[in-house]
Amino acid sequence: MDPRFDQHGTTSRRRFLRGIGVVLGLPLLESDRDIRGGEASSSPAPRRMLLISNNLGVLPGPFFPSDVGENYTLSPYLDHLRDFRDDITVFSGLSHPNVVGGHSTENCFLTGAKDPTGSGFRNTISLDQFAAEHLGQQTRFASLNLGVNVDRANRSLSWSRDGVLLPAEDRPSALFRRMFVQGNRREVARRLHQLKEQGSILDVLLDDMNSYQRRIGKGDRERLDQYVTSIRSLEQRLHTAGQWEQTPKPSVDGDPPKDILDRSQFFPKFELMLSMVHLAFESDSTRIVTLMVDGFATPVFEITEKERSLNGYHNLSHHGQSAEKIAQLQRIDHEQMRVLKRFLDQLASTSDRGPSLLDQTIVLFGSNMGDANVHNNTNLPILLAGGGFRHGKHLAFDQANNAPLCNLYVSLLQRLGIEAEHFASSTGTLTGLNQVG
Missing domain, CATH: 1.10.287 (Helix Hairpins)
Structure with a gap:
């Protein structure tokens, strides 16, 4: 008999998750309480949110679809997500009003704070912390703030109500100990x-x-x-x-994952941290996660086992229309989409009291850079997956007079069950984005 199940075919008290080199014994689950005659069966699966930003973005041409609406043609990058076409929405024509200044905008991606290069600039609360405040601490961690190759002292997606940087955790082993080692x-x-x-x-x-x-x-x-x-x-x-x-924390068999210390292992580090996010959601250690992918701080790195980048990620992003650099950036962006696709596969294949984790998890992937080559901060590449929205569309807004990205943020907050009508520079919710129910 499969050790994960008892004689009735239901999950046993010791239910195991396997991955990233560990075996995790989960605590008593809602389904277990239902077996024992509890009331858990009537409680809906919780909603979750993951916010990812690569602070160098992607090449805009291969990312954005050429047409709009429900029957849009998948762009070269989005073609990697073909299996999730009905689970994703791609946006164009979104940005933060008055948030300009090239790379200095990276800390404003989730805050929308204006004029980051101005004298006396002070950041404001980020979307994740705003959500965590309103939801309360329903899990061990109200939120988790993570990073890949992140410059911990200077960059973060997560900012307190007083505009103070909250350092990102970039060590999977330390995160594992926080979640599972008592x-x-x-x-x-x-x-x-x-x-x-x-x-x-x-x-x-x-x-x-x-x-x-x-x-x-x-x-x-x-x-x-x-x-x-x-x-x-x-x-x-x-x-x-x-x-x-x-x-008590969930019990654990095995050792924490080994940290990848080599910063040139950019994609393995990205994938490992996403595996940790999946583990955090599956064990319900938290329901709000941010992940900053710090391309700016990434040196020459491996694109595949046979190819290394011509320059550090930041210098490469300023391609100056070099055909060789653009071709390499395209291969990098394609690999980035493959990593995202494998993560969506993980969420979709994990059940959460009936629905999948993807159904219950808002996944936002985007950047503060519309075009890193020219330090442009408009028409940001934004992709939304899962979370119970009616997807399958390219929602295009005015390319010259962008809609506020924070309108999307208000829609996300409301989907989490937060009665928010305003966040940062928002003017309402985002037109055209509807919930399933």
């Missing part, structure tokens, strides 16, 4: 003590703020109220984190 009692106790000490500091701050508020004017009180609200929000997150520290 630690001994002493380590857990130390972590709980740290959380308690942080909570005590906040208590002192709040006492001081309450005393100070009585001595200042109305305008200052309003600004201070916003600060106090942020402190209370952090206090609640610390309390929730303490509860999760005392909740």
Whole structure:
């Protein structure tokens, strides 16, 4: 008998996931509780969201379809996703208003914050953190912020409400330990003590703020109220984190995946991190993930086992109409689409209380660069897959006067069940993008 199933043919308590060199024993699943007479069968599968950005984008010509609507012709790049034609929507004519400045816009892809090259620029909250705030911490991690070859000190897709960079995790082994390795009692106790000490500091701050508020004017009180609200929000997150520290993590058999330290192994690193995303969703460790693919920080790298890039990724992207460089960039972009296709295969083949993970997961792939060769930040390449939308279309907006990308973000938030009418530079939801139900 298959060890994953009991004598009734249902999943056993020890259900295993195999991949990336490990065997993972999952905790009690909703289906298990249903077998035992619980009420889990009536609870819908949760919705999830993955936001991916390559900060050098793709060559626009082979990416965008030449025609629009439901019967559009797949472009050379999108042809790799032919099997998912009914599960994807491609967009053209989207960008962030007043977000220009070439590569400096990479940190604004999920924030839409204006004028990133202006003096005194401060970023704003990113889409993932906005969603995590409104959904609350329903899983061990409210969100995960990941990277491939990412310059951790300077680049991130994820930004706090105060516009502070949240460093991306680029080590699969460290991510694996966070998700699945419990630690001994002493380590857990130390972590709980740290959380308690942080909570005590906040208590002192709040006492001081309450005393100070009585001595200042109305305008200052309003600004201070916003600060106090942020402190209370952090206090609640610390309390929730303490509860999760005392909740057993899924058990694990085997070792964490081995990190790929060689930055020239760009595609293997990308694929490994996507496998970790799949594992995080399948184990319900989180429901919100960002992944920055940092081409800017990628040196000369392997495109295939037989071909290396002519230059570092950034220098190559400034091809200057060199036929040789353009041809190589096309091979790179084709491989990028193959990696994405294999990830969508993983999601589509994984069941989640009936629907597949792809059905329940919004996957956004895009870039802050419309054309890296000329530092253009308009007409961004945006692809949406899964998540319960009515797909199978090329939605084209005005090429000269782009629609706000944040309109799409509002649509994504609403699909997650968040009652948001506005985000950053949005003017509403995105026309033409409809939900299945």
